[in-house]
Amino acid sequence: xxxxxxxxxxxxxxxxxxxxxxxxxxxxxxxxxxxxxxxxxxxxxxxxxxxxxxxxxxxxxxxxxxxxxxxxxxxxxxxxxxxxxxxxxxxxxxxxxxxxxxxxxxxxxxxxxxxxxxxxxxxxxxxxxxxxxxxxxxxxxxxxxxxxxxxxxxxxxxxxxxxxxxxxxxxxxxxxxxxxxxxxxxxxxxxxxxxxxxxxxxxxxxxx
Amino acid sequence: xxxxxxxxxxxxxxxxxxxxxxxxxxxxxxxxxxxxxxxxxxxxxxxxxxxxxxxxxxxxxxxxxxxxxxxxxxxxxxxxxxxxxxxxxxxxxxxxxxxxxxxxxxxxxxxxxxxxxxxxxxxxxxxxxxxxxxxxxxxxxxxxxxxxxxxxxxxxxxxxxxxxxxxxxxxxxxxxxxxxxxxxxxxxxxxxxxxxxxxxxxxxxxxx
Ligand SMILES: [Zn+2]
Ligand SMILES: [Zn+2]
Numbered sequence: 508x509x510x511x512x513x514x515x516x517x518x519x520x521x522x523x524x525x526x527x528x529x530x531x532x533x534x535x536x537x538x539x540x541x542x543x544x545x546x547x548x549x550x551x552x553x554x555x556x557x558x559x560x561x562x563x564x565x566x567x568x569x570x571x572x573x574x575x576x577x578x579x580x581x582x583x584x585x586x587x588x589x590x591x592x593x594x595x596x597x598x599x600x601x602x603x604x605x606x607x608x609x610x611x612x613x614x615x616x617x618x619x620x621x622x623x624x625x626x627x628x629x630x631x632x633x634x635x636x637x638x639x640x641x642x643x644x645x646x647x648x649x650x651x652x653x654x655x656x657x658x659x660x661x662x663x664x665x666x667x668x669x670x671x672x673x674x675x676x677x678x679x680x681x682x683x684x685x686x687x688x689x690x691x692x693x694x695x696x697x698x699x700x701x702x703x704x705x706x707x708x709x710x711x712x713x714x715x
Numbered sequence: 716x717x718x719x720x721x722x723x724x725x726x727x728x729x730x731x732x733x734x735x736x737x738x739x740x741x742x743x744x745x746x747x748x749x750x751x752x753x754x755x756x757x758x759x760x761x762x763x764x765x766x767x768x769x770x771x772x773x774x775x776x777x778x779x780x781x782x783x784x785x786x787x788x789x790x791x792x793x794x795x796x797x798x799x800x801x802x803x804x805x806x807x808x809x810x811x812x813x814x815x816x817x818x819x820x821x822x823x824x825x826x827x828x829x830x831x832x833x834x835x836x837x838x839x840x841x842x843x844x845x846x847x848x849x850x851x852x853x854x855x856x857x858x859x860x861x862x863x864x865x866x867x868x869x870x871x872x873x874x875x876x877x878x879x880x881x882x883x884x885x886x887x888x889x890x891x892x893x894x895x896x897x898x899x900x901x902x903x904x905x906x907x908x909x910x911x912x913x914x915x916x917x918x919x920x921x922x923x
Binding site for chain 2: 508509510511512513514515517518521522524525526527528532534535536537538539540541543545548549550551552553554555556557558559560561562570571572573577578579595596597599600603604606
């Protein structure tokens with residue numbers, strides 16, 4: 508694309524670096540911002556930069572947070588003895604949106620995937636084991652995507668936790684095997700959380 | 716959507732104000748930026764803000780510009796005696812991308828549309844008449860969308876310019892009547908510019 512302004516060209520190129528945003532869409536967004544007040548565009552720009560600059564990761568659960576401890580861990584109404592293990596922040600948001608879960612989370616930061624070179628040591632697994640050991644966790648809910656990698660991770664975590672007196676459950680198979688957790692609708696996700704199973708039942712279902 | 720971080724929530728809301736960006740897409744973009752280096756996000760943010768803050772409009776043609784005079788008007792290789800009249804900046808970019816046009820532009824900043832309350836006085840028409848009167852313009856190419864509003868605007872402009880010895884042409888009807896100029900592919904747009912017609916022929920075609 509040919510632009511007669513470097514200011515426009517640079518802005519289009521920056522937008523086009525975002526996932527799923529091509530040059531044409533980037534141009535549309537830039538021309539839209541051009542029509543807004545300068546103050547509005549400064550607000551957009553400053554809000555995005557501040558988000559990245561000031562975001563923290565919760566020292567308990569690794570969720571994104573505005574403070575050392577995230578608002579979920581800091582909420583006295585949440586049951587800290589029920590820990591829901593998820594792959595990513597995105598899954599925390601998906602489950603929170605169901606408004607059906609009263610426990611806390613543990614964000615692994617990924618899933619075991621030898622093909623992608625992601626082993627257990629790259630994930631927040633050590634801190635999960637520590638929480639179970641030291642903080643009276645009674646139930647660990649494995650809310651991972653029902654894929655081969657999800658199952659591998661569940662299997663690995665269950666071995667790591669087996670010497671502690673903690674109930675391990677998995678979310679119910681409301682989500683199709685191979686499906687991505689984050690794309691499940693809220694109803695399915697809420698139901699599969701309510702109908703969670705003890706790990707033994709899950710393994711007997713023969714998903715592996 | 717429920718977020719456990721105000722920083723994330725605010726950023727998602729800002730992205731979701733952009734046209735065609737829903738909450739889900741906004742969240743995807745924010746989570747992507749969260750994974751980038753702070754420096755990269757600051758660059759994105761600063762580039763967008765600087766674009767809006769520093770952009771100027773060319774004093775000759777009303778195109779977006781980094782300086783008082785845009786890079787097209789400032790280019791000595793462009794023929795200033797051929798002026799292509801377009802509705803918007805978007806159309807300048809579309810025509811520039813054909814690499815078939817050696818003249819200069821005049822951006823109206825809209826199109827006459829009584830339904831939308833846009834009359835001639837809201838558009839950059841006075842400065843076009845002045846250019847024709849004072850700067851030896853030999854040809855004015857009407858490159859407006861082939862819609863009722865486009866035709867109305869062409870008709871209005873041709874009346875305004877008729878006492879001056881300037882040739883008025885319209886781009887060829889390679890573009891379907893009712894189509895938006897900016898969505899035409901480069902080939903069609905280039906060809907319809909090359910095959911432009913004197914206004915009389917256009918009116919005889921009976922588009923009105
Ligand atoms: Zn937390
Ligand atoms: Zn100019």
